[in-house]
Amino acid sequence: MRKGLVVGVATLALLLGLVPSALAASPATFGVPTATSTYGEGIDFGQAVVVDVPVGRTELLLTVADAIGPEVVEVSDRPRPGATTLSYTLDTSGPAHLIPNTRITAQWRLFSADDPTKFALGPALTVVYEDDRFAWQTVSGELARVHWYKGDAAFGAKALRLAEDAIRETADLLGVIETESVDFFVYAHPDDFYGALGPGAHENVAGTAYASIRTLLGLIPPGEIDDPLVAVRIPHEFVHLVFDTASSNPYHRPPRWLNEGLAVYQSEGYAGPDRGAVKNAARSGSLIPLDGLTGQFPNGRDFFLAYSESVAAVDFIVRTYGPNALVTLIRSYADGRTDDEAFTDALGLDMTTFGSAWFADVGATEPTKDGPRPAPRGPVPAAWEGTGGLISTPAPGAANPGPSARPSSDASTANDASPAREGPDWLIPLALLIGVAIVVGVILGRRRRASAGGPA
Structure with a gap:
């Protein structure tokens, strides 16, 4: 016991000596x-x-x-x-x-x-x-703080109510408790908003959530606070922050379509426009496979289709497996599971199989996958047919069963197929020894001649 303690102390001292x-x-x-x-x-x-x-x-x-x-x-x-x-x-x-x-x-x-x-x-x-370009007004609640620079107090109060309602409803759904307040910055003009998002932002984005800093940026002109779209836009972004609380892990993020699908499902449901977009894409063969929506969404016309597909897939989960399965799927990511592990545990099938099932549910035909493919099999000699192209290699000194890789019942045939033997196994070592002896003899002879011809 004392010996082990001494060794442990000595090791610790050595390690500490290596650290600044x-x-x-x-x-x-x-x-x-x-x-x-x-x-x-x-x-x-x-x-x-x-x-x-x-x-x-x-x-x-x-x-x-x-x-x-x-x-x-x-x-x-x-x-x-x-x-x-x-x-x-x-x-x-x-x-x-x-x-x-x-x-x-x-x-x-x-x-x-x-x-x-x-x-x-x-x-x-x-x-x-801080974005010090504006003189911000701020109103705080239990779960969120709203910052805005255009509009009256009623504007900020309504934005705060929409934000906190969305946080509570999504937290109740996913079974999490939000303990850290969220900052919501409301920009009144597109140029101001995109100046906050920075280079490379999508031109058709009206709100973005940044879970790592518990911050949401949104574009809402003061005259549009009562617009029905605002009642959708604000909750949508706050769902993302609660989704992160429920699924955050140090390894990877859940599929983007699952995150966006839940946000749309919670804020507006699987509504007519989204249903129509998915139906038309399925009919025309332009539906995007879900494994193509795991990361950044595409630009152009497919940008909005990606959102429609996302909420359609979430709706399929709820209809087919139940809302509890959806919650289990999302929360399982917090344990660091891979996509296939999470989907298999929650739904009983991996993510690729789920995507195929959803394609079938909406009446779509899966597209042919492009990309690298195995090289075609080359020509096979007639004698190799039935072997799968594999020929066994005999051990040294063993008879070769021939190209068919099957033993023959005819001993003479087996002997004919065997490789010619080059002689007894001891010949090669003997030849090596003779070669070494010759080299040694030559070296010794030269040394003797050199000694005989030197000074007396």
């Missing part, structure tokens, strides 16, 4: 960190510090939203001993666009130039990247 330490001879003393963001440009991070020893490496650790760990950014500053201020700007312009309301936690780290195992870690600072 901040306990002794810290190379710096930190002041109060700062962070200032300007929307569309960047976030400026600063850190007052008194450096005690030469610094060999400066790092800024940035943890975005709910990431499992920080991104390590090496900063070019190598401050000399004394008081100074470290600085770094995180670019958020153009392709580096950052969604508003994203939380970033920053922490500076300095390594000693003399001993890289010694470092100093500064205090953590969390900053929220």
Whole structure:
């Protein structure tokens, strides 16, 4: 017992010796960190510090939203001993666009130039990247906060009511409890809205949910708050956030069609326009297989068809397997299951088979799959027919049963088919030994001649 304890302590000490330490001879003393963001440009991070020893490496650790760990950014500053201020700007312009309301936690780290195992870690600072283009009004409820810059208090109150009703209804359906409030930013003009979404956004999107930062961005002009479409659009996006709560896992996301299908099903049901779109696509042969809707939806006319198909597939689940099966399917993803594992456990068939069953339910014919195919079988010699093209290879010294790979009842035929033997098995080793002896003899003879002809 004592021996095992000693070995364990020694091993722990060895491992600790390999890890950079901040306990002794810290190379710096930190002041109060700062962070200032300007929307569309960047976030400026600063850190007052008194450096005690030469610094060999400066790092800024940035943890975005709910990431499992920080991104390590090496900063070019190598401050000399004394008081100074470290600085770094995180670019958020153009392709580096950052969604508003994203939380970033920053922490500076300095390594000693003399001993890289010694470092100093500064205090953590969390900053929220705000869309500062507008003067936002805010109203809060138990489950959501609504932010808007155009419209009166009644506008914000109605948006909040629609949001919280959608959260409660979907949470009750999926059996989850929402404990973290959701921020809903309402934009009044398309240019403002797409400026928040950033480059590459779909041009026909009116709302987007970002589950990792518990944020929803929506486009609702003030005069349209009473439009029936708004009563659909707001709940639709909030369903996505509850869906994430029920299915989130560190491995992969559920199929996109399942997420969007539930959002449409909850906010408006499987209505006439969607039914018509699916029926027409099934009749014309243009229905998209569900395995083509697991990720980003297509652009163009198929964009809306993708939503219609998604809610049709969810409706099929509810009609065929029951609402509890739908809930089980969605929640099983939280256990890290693959698509096939989740569908098999909840519905009794894998996702591909489910897609085929849904195609049959809507009266569609599955399209021929294009792509790589096995190479066609080449010509087979007549003697190989019936063997599947496989010929057995005899062991050394064993008789070859011939191309048919079947033993023959005629001993003479078997002998004819056997490979010619080249002699006894000992001939090859003997030849090798003779060759080695000749080489050794030649080398020794040369050495003797060299010794005889040398100086006396």
